[in-house]
Amino acid sequence: MLVRTKASPRPVDGHLAALAGEQIFCSEFKYRKGTVVFGEGEEAEYVYQIISGAVRTYKLLPDGRRQINSFHLPGDLFGLENGATHRFTAEAVVETNVRITGRRSLLDTMAHRELGAKELLSLVTRNLKHAENHMLLLGRKTALERVAAFLLEMDERLDHPDVMTLPMKRRDIADYLGLTLETVSRTFSAFRDEKLLQFCGVSQRQLVLLNRIRLAQLDT
Amino acid sequence: MLVRTKASPRPVDGHLAALAGEQIFCSEFKYRKGTVVFGEGEEAEYVYQIISGAVRTYKLLPDGRRQINSFHLPGDLFGLENGATHRFTAEAVVETNVRITGRRSLLDTMAHRELGAKELLSLVTRNLKHAENHMLLLGRKTALERVAAFLLEMDERLDHPDVMTLPMKRRDIADYLGLTLETVSRTFSAFRDEKLLQFCGVSQRQLVLLNRIRLAQLDT
């Protein structure tokens, strides 16, 4: 499960520059829907924080199979690497605004502040925690459980909105959950038929969770 | 894919105490086969480095389904948490000797040395990298590809021995790869029939890789 980021009191959730005591230069940038922020293997020069929109980070197999590691929503940081290159690709799911700062300037600034080092570590650890939970999902959960978990994760990260607007399409969800888009669609339909959720408006990307408790039970 | 640790020149691979400049007190401890090093949810007081043996770290679902995040072999560090508690359970796969140091003493010492912070970060990042690769395996690879990847991972981490001795049983491998033990066993047999490997001695835990190249192709 991912950690909520909106309106969180923890320091690491704040403005990127705040991490290093407002000493870093941050520029802003806009990515159009579907464009690549950085590619796997590219040099890791910058660190990113999402202002608005959504980003998917993923790995590809040679034959095109794709595994999405995570979706990044407003407030989330991503792209920080320890080595020189990115280990995965990042793409904008929808039009996305990000704050950018040089990796070097961030790390250098960190090195002079004990507090910063701790926060930086906690940042990476958060990604690790998500990865561990996701391995459990991918390795051991059924399609039903995966989709229920996904809905609850998004619900939490979007702060339990009345109407949840998913930025990503079925294919993205499938590649995140280790399923096919057909299975995801069918499971959504099954949940709708069981009155666990309902679609809102004309788009299938807007939905209302009608029974979070039951969904949580389904997740196991 | 995990990073080899034996005889590596990188500073982070060395003795645990070296990380903080030999200033920490390290004690040693032995765990018998199958015993718990620490449990999920327990307070994270210590950091561990394996001297000999092997440790599995895993998460459980309420109904008993298990996902092994990783196997730790000699030289590997594990158990470092950012929060106060462990996010998973660690158990000795075989009789295992570990070096132990207090988490606090490690982190405190780190805080005074810029170098240490960087190495610590790289340590966590290494786990993250493994997790990312494992998500790709769990989410998108076939049973054949998973087992091939497992064999190659173990081969590399054990430094390409002529005869590979697996410390873990089939059930552990299955829970690591998101398969059942029967599927693992069948795939091993299939590889043996195709002369990609052969079993050694009476135990099925000792084997020889006969065609690493072909295995790498199977992994995709």
Next chain:
DNA sequence: CGTCGCGTTGACAAGGTTCAAATTTGGTGG
């Protein structure tokens, strides 16, 4: 010698994928 843990193998079931087609949605240009 019997039991127990571990591994292998077979037969069958099932969850999920694949392939195909229908339906809906969103964007674009007239």
Next chain:
DNA sequence: CCACCAAATTTGAACCTTGTCAACGCGACG
């Protein structure tokens, strides 16, 4: 604003990989 087309989503049916259940083999050990 509406028509039209491409993309996204849903739905159906057949198929297949993997899981499930069960039997068996083998060595270790009391």
